[in-house]
Every structure is written in C-alpha cells, then in structure tokens.
Amino acid sequence: MVAVFNKELLSWYLITLKLNQAVETGLQNAQSPTNSRSIEFPETVKAHRQENQLSSNSIQISAQDGETGQVEESGQAKPVESEWVVSIKEKLDQAQHDDAAGAWAKLCIYRIPHCLRDCDDKAYIPQVVSLGPYHHGKKRLRNMDRQKWRALHHILKRTNQDIELYLDAVRELEEKARACYEGPICLSSNEFVEMMVLDACFILELFRGAAGGFTQLGYSRNDPIFAMRGTMHSIQRDMIMLENQIPLFVLDRLFGIQSGNPDQKGMVARLALRFFDPLMPTDEPLTKSDRSKLESSLGNASTFDPLTEQGGLHCLEVFRRSLLAIRTGPKPTPRIWIKRWSHTNRVADKRRQQLIHCVTELKDAGLKFKRRKTDRFWDIKFKNGILKIPRLLIHDGTKSLFLNLIAYEQCHLDCTNDITSYVIFMDNLINSPGDVSYLHYCGIIENWLGSDAEVADLFNRLCQEVVFDINDSSLSRLSEQVNRYYDHRWNAWRATLRHKYFNNPWSIVSFFAAVVLLALTFAQTFYSVYGYYRPHS
Known part of the structure; x- marks a missing residue:
C-alpha cells in the first residue's frame, strides 16, 4: 500500500492508471491486422510508464523516510529530533524546575541518606505509626489508622466543630507543607490534606493527653492506645524520627482552631517537650531557674516562627533545641560547607575523628573522672586534671534518638553539630566494656540497656559514616586541653x-x-x- 503525501502526486497517479488501461487496450488492438493507426502509440505509452515508475519510486522512498522526516511543499525532507534528544531536553527542563529560586528554602524534613541508613535502618523507620508522606500507606502501619480516625472523632465531638474547618485550614497550607518534604510527594491534593489533618490531630491528641490526662479528653482508662502504657513508649520513639515528622506550623494552626485562638504559637512546642520527656538522655531534674529560662524561650512567638533560620520546624527540632536551649557561653556558628581547604581545617571522616584518648588511657595518665550534676548532658568541663561529665541515661530508645538527631544535623544546613560532637566525644572515650564500667563506677553512665559491652558497641556504631568538621566542634578546645594534660610526662609518672x-x-x-x-x-x-x-675522745 502506497503512502501519499501530495495531492498532485495523487492526481498524477490516477492519470497513469487510466493510461495503463488505454495502453493495454491499444496493444490488444494492435495485434489484429486490421488496426494500423496505433503503431507509434506504444512509444508514448513507454514514456508514460517510465514517469509512472519514477513517481511510484519517489512515493515509496517518501514513505520509507516518514520515520525521520516529513515532505515539505518544496519536496525536501525536514529532519525531526530523535527520542534520545527529546528525553535529554525533558531532563534539563526538570532540572531547571528543581533548581528554581527558593525550591529548597523551606525543606526541613529529610529522607535519611543511604550512607547513614546502612548503619542501622531500623532506627530510622517507624515500627508502630506513620506520620507524614514518607511512610504513609505502608501495610504494617495501617493498623494505627483506625486509632487516628478515632482521635479525630473525639476532637470533633469534644469541640463541636465541623471537619471542613480543619480541611480548609490545611488546604491553605498545602503548598507550604509540601515544600517541607524532600522530593516529589505522590499524593493528590485531597489525599495530602486528608493525611495531614488525620496525622496532625492524632499528634495533638497525644500531646494533650500526656499533659492533662487522657480520661479528661473522654478516653477510657483501659484504652489500648490513648493511655500511658507500654505502647505509648513505642509511639514516642516513632514520633521523634526524622522521616516521621509533621511541620510545626500545621500543628499550630489546627491546635489554634481547637483552642479558639488561631494565631497562638509556642503552646504545641511546650506540649511536645512534656510528651517526649521520657526520651531525655539525662535523669537529672531541671532547676526552677533553668526551667523558667527554657519555657520563656519556647514561649516566644518569634523563636518558633517555622520558617526563620532558628525556628522550631518540627517536633524533632523542638526536642533538639530543648536539649541545647540552656547552653551558656558562645555557640558555634552554623556550618558553612564551602571552606578553604587546608591542613588545619578540613572535614574529617571516621578515621580522623579522634578527639581524645579512651578512658583507660586517660586514667593511666593521671586524669580523673567525676560526675557533673547538671541536666545538660553535653556540658562537659575539664580543670586541674579532672574531667567532669554529666550523667547520661542509656535505654533502648537512646540509639534511635541519637541517630535521628545526628542525621538531622548532617542534613540541615542551618544547624550546629553539638549533638554530633558530643556523641563522637563519647565514642572516643569508650573503646571497651572496661571504659563503660569505669564511667558507671564514677556515676557518669546509667545503663538500662544491658551489659557494658552493648553500651560500648552502641557508641562505637553511632558515628560510623558521620562526617563533620573537628574544628567546628563545641568540644574541640576541651579536647585540646585534655590532650595536653595527657602528653605531660610528669602526670603519667605520678599516676603510675x-x-x-x-x-x-x-x-x-x-x-x-x-x-x-x-x-x-x-x-x-x-x-x-x-x-x-x-x-x-
């Protein structure tokens, strides 16, 4: 079958067909002796046949080249772009869209990098409840969806409000909320809004129940979820994970609707701190002055503006800031990734993160260890050969807590590396179960995890793939003082x-x-x- 691309060629083709019929009739008549008028006609027919063949060949050639070009009116082929070139241009367009100004400005809830996830994937993945889009819809986490709907029902019944009020409020924040997450979110607008309302109301109900009692909210004393029981500890551990966060401004907006004060800020942060208090890595109680300082800091509306450089962006950020909020003295400035390369200021990997020697070596050099009575577990002091370290509580949730805090400090640019510095410092101190045993003897480590070997293994694995700048560490100066004391020979002789x-x-x-x-x-x-x-004599 011939593909035709021009009306003139089509008309010429029909004419040649008619001529072929006439030629065949003429040839039959020419064979008879009575017909002598068509002797010169076959030559004319041959010429027409040659033109017909040329036209047919040109049509077939045009049909064969249809995949790579089109016939213009002038008769020349116009080349088109191949699928490979088109795909490259599509990727460049996507890169331009991703690189748009301000595309990463609001990003604060990250996916755990693969280099960190390889250490312990379970510490970053929720086991009971999913919050946000990263783990939404996973089969093993769907059982908690029934409890989320139950919490939403209790809220609407208690406040006598309509669900559309919550849906409309979150729909206004949808674009801003999507920008907080890394990568594209494969949820429609309605699905995303429904997920945000359901998860945020579930979080707020847990916060309020932990603060004032679940029975005051209308739940049964024997409720399987909304009661301070064993399941609540697993929920707390899941809610502190980096990939399992809801933006704080969404929680503030919905809590404001419930309380009748849409513009309030800071109250959700206070409730979050009370809810996550069992996960604190220290069991030293806060003094009244320190607690008042912390609450005044958290109560400041400007402090918790979600999109400012120092704002509490989600519950993990709030928890981290509560650990560091009462810090006295100058803080290290946020990290600047692009630095001049030198031998004195470079990024260190695991092989160069040796801040100080282990407990056994320092003890042999005459250094003493004492417990420092403060709730600030990172506030370590060294003076006159005595290293004072606050008490650290090790439980089954400590590993996941520290790993997610470290991951957040690794991912978020406007964030210091205080927690990472502390964990690496303790990792250097602890090399063996004997080091853990001695710190426990000094009252520095409270071990609820198990054996001393498990605690040593925990610290030795926390920072396997962590990269940080030693010179930006908040404990670098203290480490230099300890090392100078260790290098003094008289101290070692006296200790011996x-x-x-x-x-x-x-x-x-x-x-x-x-x-x-x-x-x-x-x-x-x-x-x-x-x-x-x-x-x-």
Missing part, C-alpha cells in the same frame, strides 16, 4: 606511682615502712662512717 604503690591502704603502709627503714639504714651508715673518721 599512685596506681602501683598507693592503690590500697596496705600498699601505703608498706611504702612508708620502707621509707622509714631506708632512712634508719642511711642514718646508721652515716654515724658508722662519721665515728670512724672522727672517733669519740
């Missing part, structure tokens, strides 16, 4: 003397007895020699 000869009372008695005996022997020898040269 103390460990070998003064490690128990009997050794001390034996030492002084030996000294007295040596003194008496020396006196006897002296008087013997003295009497020989100067005899008594």
Whole structure:
C-alpha cells in the first residue's frame, strides 16, 4: 500500500492508471491486422510508464523516510529530533524546575541518606505509626489508622466543630507543607490534606493527653492506645524520627482552631517537650531557674516562627533545641560547607575523628573522672586534671534518638553539630566494656540497656559514616586541653606511682615502712662512717 503525501502526486497517479488501461487496450488492438493507426502509440505509452515508475519510486522512498522526516511543499525532507534528544531536553527542563529560586528554602524534613541508613535502618523507620508522606500507606502501619480516625472523632465531638474547618485550614497550607518534604510527594491534593489533618490531630491528641490526662479528653482508662502504657513508649520513639515528622506550623494552626485562638504559637512546642520527656538522655531534674529560662524561650512567638533560620520546624527540632536551649557561653556558628581547604581545617571522616584518648588511657595518665550534676548532658568541663561529665541515661530508645538527631544535623544546613560532637566525644572515650564500667563506677553512665559491652558497641556504631568538621566542634578546645594534660610526662609518672604503690591502704603502709627503714639504714651508715673518721675522745 502506497503512502501519499501530495495531492498532485495523487492526481498524477490516477492519470497513469487510466493510461495503463488505454495502453493495454491499444496493444490488444494492435495485434489484429486490421488496426494500423496505433503503431507509434506504444512509444508514448513507454514514456508514460517510465514517469509512472519514477513517481511510484519517489512515493515509496517518501514513505520509507516518514520515520525521520516529513515532505515539505518544496519536496525536501525536514529532519525531526530523535527520542534520545527529546528525553535529554525533558531532563534539563526538570532540572531547571528543581533548581528554581527558593525550591529548597523551606525543606526541613529529610529522607535519611543511604550512607547513614546502612548503619542501622531500623532506627530510622517507624515500627508502630506513620506520620507524614514518607511512610504513609505502608501495610504494617495501617493498623494505627483506625486509632487516628478515632482521635479525630473525639476532637470533633469534644469541640463541636465541623471537619471542613480543619480541611480548609490545611488546604491553605498545602503548598507550604509540601515544600517541607524532600522530593516529589505522590499524593493528590485531597489525599495530602486528608493525611495531614488525620496525622496532625492524632499528634495533638497525644500531646494533650500526656499533659492533662487522657480520661479528661473522654478516653477510657483501659484504652489500648490513648493511655500511658507500654505502647505509648513505642509511639514516642516513632514520633521523634526524622522521616516521621509533621511541620510545626500545621500543628499550630489546627491546635489554634481547637483552642479558639488561631494565631497562638509556642503552646504545641511546650506540649511536645512534656510528651517526649521520657526520651531525655539525662535523669537529672531541671532547676526552677533553668526551667523558667527554657519555657520563656519556647514561649516566644518569634523563636518558633517555622520558617526563620532558628525556628522550631518540627517536633524533632523542638526536642533538639530543648536539649541545647540552656547552653551558656558562645555557640558555634552554623556550618558553612564551602571552606578553604587546608591542613588545619578540613572535614574529617571516621578515621580522623579522634578527639581524645579512651578512658583507660586517660586514667593511666593521671586524669580523673567525676560526675557533673547538671541536666545538660553535653556540658562537659575539664580543670586541674579532672574531667567532669554529666550523667547520661542509656535505654533502648537512646540509639534511635541519637541517630535521628545526628542525621538531622548532617542534613540541615542551618544547624550546629553539638549533638554530633558530643556523641563522637563519647565514642572516643569508650573503646571497651572496661571504659563503660569505669564511667558507671564514677556515676557518669546509667545503663538500662544491658551489659557494658552493648553500651560500648552502641557508641562505637553511632558515628560510623558521620562526617563533620573537628574544628567546628563545641568540644574541640576541651579536647585540646585534655590532650595536653595527657602528653605531660610528669602526670603519667605520678599516676603510675599512685596506681602501683598507693592503690590500697596496705600498699601505703608498706611504702612508708620502707621509707622509714631506708632512712634508719642511711642514718646508721652515716654515724658508722662519721665515728670512724672522727672517733669519740
């Protein structure tokens, strides 16, 4: 079948068909002896046949080249772009869209990088409840959706409000909320808004129940979820994960609707701190002055503006800021990734993160360890050969907590590396179960996890793939002081003397007895020699 691209060629083709029929009729008549008028006609027919063949060939050639070009009116082929070139241009258009100004300005809820996830994937993945789009719809987490709908029902029943009020409020924030997450979110507008309302109301109900009691909110005393039981601890651990966060401004808006004050800020942050208090890595109680400072800081509306550089962006950020909010003295400035490369200021990997020596080596060098009574677990001091470290509580949620805090500090640019510095510092101190045992003996580590070997393994695995600048560490100056003390030989000699000869009372008695005996022997020898040269007259 011939593909035709021109009306003139079509008309010429029909004419040639008619001529072919006439030629065949003429040839039949020419064979008869009576017909003598069509002797010269076949030559004309041959010419027409040649033109017909040329036209047919040109049509077939045009049909074969239809995949790579089109026939213009002038008869020349116009080349078109291949699928490969088109796909490259589409990728460039997508890159231009992704690189638009301000595309990353609001990003604060990150996916865990693969280099960190390889250490312990379970510490970053929720086991009971999903919050936000990253783990939404997973089969093993769907059982909690029934409890989310139940929480939303309780809220609407208690406040006598309509669900459309919550949906409309979140729909206004949809674009801003989507910008907080990394990568495209494969949810329609209605699905995203429904998920945000459901998850945010579930979080707020947990916060209010932990603060004022779930029975006051209308839940049964034996409720399987909304009660301070064992399941709540697993929920708390899931809600502190980086990939399982809801933007704080969404929580503020919905809590404002419930309380009748849409413009309030800071209250959700306070409720979050009370809810996550069991996860605190220290069991030292806050003093009244420190607690008032913290609450005044969290109550400041400008402090918790979600899109400012120092704002609380989600619950993990609020929790992290609560750990560092009462810091006294200057803080390290946020990290600047592009720095001049030098031998004194470079990014360190695991092999170069040696801040100080381990506990056993420092103890042999004469350094003493004491517990510092403060709730700020990162506030370590060193003076006169004594390293004072606040008490650290190790439980089954400590690993996941520290890993997610470290991941957030690694991903978020406007964030210092205080938690990372502390964990690396403790990782350097602890190399063996013996180091853990000695710190426990000094009251520095409270181990609820199990054996000392498990605690040592925990710290040795926390920062395997972490990259940070040693010179930006908040503990770098303290580490230099400790190392200078360790390098002083007199301190090591004095420590050796103390460990070998003064490690128990009997050794001390034996030492002084030996000294007295040596003194008496020396006196006897002296008087013997003295009497020989100067005899008594």
